[in-house]
Structures are given as structure tokens and as C-alpha cells.
Amino acid sequence: MNIPATSQPAAGPAGTPATEPGGPPRNVEAEQAVIGAILFDNSVYTNLCDELRPDHFYDPVHARIYEAAAHLISGGNIADGTTLREKFDRDGALKEVGGARYLLSLIDRAAFLTAQAEAYIAIIIDLALKRELIRVGSELSDKAVAGDQRGQDILEQSERRLFALADTGRGNRDFKTFGEALKGSLQMAASAIRQGGGISGVATGLRQMDRMLGGLHKSDLIILAGRPSMGKTALATNIALNIARSYGRTRNRNGEETQTGGIVGFFSLEMSAEQLAMRLMSEEARIESERIRTGKLNDAEFGKLASAVQRMENYPLYIDETGGISISALTSRARRLQRTRGLDVLIVDYLQLVTASGTKRTDGRVQEVSEITQGLKALAKDLKIPVIALSQLSRQVENREDKKPQLSDLRESGSIEQDADVVMFVYREAYYLQRAEPRPHTPEHEEWERRYEELYSQAEVIIGKQRHGPIGTIRLAFEPSFTQFRDLDEDAGDTHDHG
Numbered sequence: 001m002n003i004p005a006t007s008q009p010a011a012g013p014a015g016t017p018a019t020e021p022g023g024p025p026r027n028v029e030a031e032q033a034v035i036g037a038i039l040f041d042n043s044v045y046t047n048l049c050d051e052l053r054p055d056h057f058y059d060p061v062h063a064r065i066y067e068a069a070a071h072l073i074s075g076g077n078i079a080d081g082t083t084l085r086e087k088f089d090r091d092g093a094l095k096e097v098g099g100a101r102y103l104l105s106l107i108d109r110a111a112f113l114t115a116q117a118e119a120y121i122a123i124i125i126d127l128a129l130k131r132e133l134i135r136v137g138s139e140l141s142d143k144a145v146a147g148d149q150r151g152q153d154i155l156e157q158s159e160r161r162l163f164a165l166a167d168t169g170r171g172n173r174d175f176k177t178f179g180e181a182l183k184g185s186l187q188m189a190a191s192a193i194r195q196g197g198g199i200s201g202v203a204t205g206l207r208q209m210d211r212m213l214g215g216l217h218k219s220d221l222i223i224l225a226g227r228p229s230m231g232k233t234a235l236a237t238n239i240a241l242n243i244a245r246s247y248g249r250t251r252n253r254n255g256e257e258t259q260t261g262g263i264v265g266f267f268s269l270e271m272s273a274e275q276l277a278m279r280l281m282s283e284e285a286r287i288e289s290e291r292i293r294t295g296k297l298n299d300a301e302f303g304k305l306a307s308a309v310q311r312m313e314n315y316p317l318y319i320d321e322t323g324g325i326s327i328s329a330l331t332s333r334a335r336r337l338q339r340t341r342g343l344d345v346l347i348v349d350y351l352q353l354v355t356a357s358g359t360k361r362t363d364g365r366v367q368e369v370s371e372i373t374q375g376l377k378a379l380a381k382d383l384k385i386p387v388i389a390l391s392q393l394s395r396q397v398e399n400r401e402d403k404k405p406q407l408s409d410l411r412e413s414g415s416i417e418q419d420a421d422v423v424m425f426v427y428r429e430a431y432y433l434q435r436a437e438p439r440p441h442t443p444e445h446e447e448w449e450r451r452y453e454e455l456y457s458q459a460e461v462i463i464g465k466q467r468h469g470p471i472g473t474i475r476l477a478f479e480p481s482f483t484q485f486r487d488l489d490e491d492a493g494d495t496h497d498h499g
Contacts, residue, residue, distance in 0.1 A: 027124065030120040030124055037117045038079065039069065045070060045079075046073065049121065052121050054066050056125050088103075140154065159335075202215050202262050202386060203215050203261070205238070205242025205246065206239070209461065212466075214469060216386035217386055218384045219385075220387070221377040221419055222386060222387065223388075223391050223410070223423045224426065225391040225423065230428055231459060233271065233279075234485065235426055237266075239347075239388070247315070259344075261344075263345075265347070267325065269322070269348070280317075283484045285304050285305045285307075287301055316341070324355055328375075334383065335383065351416070373418075377419045377421075391416060403432050404425075404427055405464075426459065428458070429455050430458070433455060
């Protein structure tokens with residue numbers, strides 16, 4: 001093996017070049033120095049190599065030596081010239097570069113200082129990343145020239161590869177000390193104090209919900225479920241509008257800058273962007289959506305609508321209306337939105353319309369939904385934002401006398417319930433009561449009418465699971481004309497069934 005000269009312009013530790021001229025980015029000397037350091041002192045591997053993998057090495061012989069040494073050390077054995085020589089006695093590749101003598105020569109080239117070894121490891125990983133970037137770029141070019149795939153598909157595939165590269169090493173974060181964890185918790189508590197009302201996350205704009213949840217927390221997957229016509233989408237759009245409407249930055253009495261509201265991304269897989277926008281306009285302008293849709297507005301109402309639209313144009317709310325989007329494409333677009341515009345809350349309407357990324361469906365829908373919920377939870381953690389995913393409930397709700405939803409009613413409930421940090425159900429008793437109207441002009445009808453009028457403008461949000469706090473029921477006002485949920489009076493909005 002020819003050892004390259006070290007007199008290159010871009011230098012690493014002790015004058016070693018950060019890369020070598022000609023061919024792919026590489027530094028064989030750095031690889032030799034790291035392997036030599038490991039063979040000389042196995043603790044170098046234990047203490048410094050948590051992010052270094054065999055595929056980071058340019059020279060395949062170095063990759064195999066590193067992998068063999070790692071295997072021995074991880075098994076509690078010594079990795080040195082003697083033990084590795086036994087392992088590679090019949091290895092032709094090692095014989096080509098000098099066999100046992102090459103192993104011993106690596107120790108002579110070792111980085112004996114910890115700081116040197118750390119710097120060499122960083123160089124090896126960085127150059128491996130650059131080689132992979134070249135590979136991705138070459139594949140992108142080849143696919144684009146071949147022309148047998150849609151440009152958008154090539155873009156999404158390449159974007160996933162690039163994001164995966166960006167995540168390299170981040171999955172191997174060091175343990176946090178207890179002190180660091182305590183500091184993070186204290187910052188959450190301070191945030192709750194600054195915002196008032198015990199809210200440490202993003203406020204939904206619904207006081208009772210915020211009190212029970214403490215706001216929407218970073219990295220949480222929140223499932224909002226219900227049967228059709230219960231108001232899942234309406235509640236989700238209400239929350240989205242409240243958050244986007246209140247977006248801004250303020251300073252507290254101590255001069256510290258805090259953010260209110262947030263930037264919202266909304267994947268509308270069922271409704272078009274225009275239909276969703278009409279709902280939001282109806283709520284903002286306080287004009288029935290049906291009248292907006294049919295154009296039955298007088299001049300004053302149209303002026304009111306125009307003013308609402310002017311206000312809303314600046315709300316940081318972004319809608320993606322792609323139907324049947326895959327979890328990988330959804331993830332790529334959410335990452336892109338956060339990178340280009342910012343993203344504080346993501347809403348997916350709804351879960352069952354997202355598709356799995358793979359082409360195989362042999363494991364059935366349960367496995368597919370499991371991939372989707374795991375993907376959404378991973379996205380929430382990676383982007384450090386709350387993700388709200390709407391979900392349909394199974395028909396078994398309709399077969400019970402008590403139609404209040406419960407966790408077992410979730411479709412493919414195992415994976416959804418397991419991956420979610422919060423599960424909430426939307427329930428409107430008036431919906432079912434309307435379909436059970438007795439014969440008119442009877443005592444039963446009079447009682448039914450009284451009950452229906454009482455419940456017509458009410459709804460419940462049932463928190464069936466919450467990792468961070470109590471479960472229970474939140475009572476809200478519901479205005480069907482505007483498809484809007486809002487707080488009841490304080491005395492009527494108390495929660496119950498805390499546990």
C-alpha cells in the first residue's frame with residue numbers, strides 16, 4: 001500500500017492532509033492512525049468511536065480490520081496485532097498489504113494523543129459523508145438522464161437520502177447527564193410560568209384543553225379520533241387557526257423573548273386546500289360556510305369576509321392537499337417546510353389516508369398503520385414539534401348503547417395507541433340523539449326535544465391517554481354553522497374523571 005505524502009494544503013492534525021488529491025475524498029493516513037491507536041489502546045474504541053462505522057473507511061482493508069477489532073473489543077476480548085493476525089491468517093486482502101507486519105506498522109502510525117485520535121475520527125466521518133454526497137449526486141444525475149421515473153419521485157428519493165445523511169451520527173447522541181435533564185425540565189417549567197395557566201407547550205387557544213394538556217408539547221404524537229361527522233377536522237382547523245393567528249414574539253418583564261402561537265403545517269388528504277380555506281374563512285369572519293360557498297352574501301357580509309381574508313393572508317399556515325401521500329413523502333415535505341419556512345405544529349388529516357412507503361402489503365393493514373404511526377412519532381421527535389394526526393374510529397362504536405368512544409375503538413388500535421403520547425376523542429351526543437327522534441306529539445318527543453336543544457351546541461373531547469398528565473373529559477361549545485369549537489363558560493367547562 002502506498003502511503004500518500006502529507007504535504008497537502010488542507011491539513012488535519014500534525015500536518016496530515018484532510019483529504020488526498022485525485023479520486024474520491026479520502027485520507028488513508030488518518031484511517032491508519034485511528035486503527036493503530038485502537039490496537040495500541042483498546043479504550044480508544046470504547047471512548048471515542050461510538051459514531052465511527054466500518055463503512056466510514058475508504059480503504060476496504062481498514063474497514064475489515066476496524067470491524068474485526070470492534071467485534072473483539074465489544075465481546076470483552078483484546079484486539080491487537082496478535083489476535084487480529086490469527087483472525088486474518090487466511091485473509092488474502094491483508095496479505096497483499098503485508099499481513100502481520102502491516103498490523104504492527106499501524107501501531108507505529110498510531111495517534112497516541114486523545115485529541116489527535118478524535119480529530120482523525122472526525123476527518124474520516126466527514127470524508128465518508130462527502131463520498132456519499134457524491135454518490136447521491138451521481139445517482140440523481142443518472143436517474144434524471146434515464147427518464148424512466150417522474151422527476152418528483154426522483155426528488156423525493158434523493159431528499160430522503162440527503163436527510164438520512166444529515167441524521168448520520170445524530171442517532172448516537174451521548175447520554176444526557178441528570179443535571180442536563182433537570183435543566184431542560186426547569187426551562188419547561190419557566191416557559192409555563194411565562195405563558196401563564198400552566199402551559200409549557202404550544203397553546204391550542206382552547207383554555208380547558210390547554211389546562212388539561214399543558215399545551216401541545218414538542219416531540220409528542222397526538223391522535224385526534226372520532227366517527228365521521230363528529231367534528232375531527234373542524235377541531236383540528238380551529239386549533240390550527242388559533243395557533244397561526246396568535247403567532248408572534250413578545251418580551252417578558254425580564255426582557256426575555258418568548259414566542260406565542262406558531263407556524264402550522266396542515267396535510268389535508270381528504271379536503272382540497274380551497275375547501276379547508278373556506279372553513280377557516282367561515283370561522284374567522286363568523287359567516288356560515290354554506291352561505292360563503294353558495295355566494296348568498298350581502299354587501300356588508302362580503303366586506304366582512306374580505307377583511308377576514310386580508311387578516312388571514314399573513315397567518316403562517318401552510319396546506320398540502322396531496323391525496324394518498326406516503327409517509328416518506330409526508331416526512332420529506334414536513335422537513336422541507338421547517339427548513340424553508342419554519343414549522344412549530346404539524347397536523348395530518350387523516351391517518352388512514354396516509355400510505356406506507358414500501359410496496360409490499362403482505363403483512364396487512366395493521367403493519368402498514370404501524371409503519372405510519374412510527375414514522376409520525378419519529379418525525380415529531382426529529383423536528384421537535386407536536387404532530388396531531390386525525391384518525392377514524394371503527395364501526396363497532398355504532399353497535400353499542402353507550403356510543404362514547406374508547407381506546408379499543410381505534411382502527412388498528414394496537415400501533416396507534418402504543419405510539420401516541422396523547423389520544424383524544426371528539427364526541428357529540430346530539431349527533432346520535434338527532435337520529436333517535438321519537439314520534440312527534442308524544443311525551444317522549446317533548447323530553448327528546450328538551451334534551452336535543454340542550455346538547456345541540458355542546459361537544460366533548462375525551463382524553464383517553466396522556467403520558468404527561470391526567471385523562472378525562474373536556475366540554476366545549478360547538479357551533480355547527482361555523483364548524484367551530486370554543487370554550488364554554490368557566491363554570492360549565494370543568495374537567496372531570498382525572499386519573
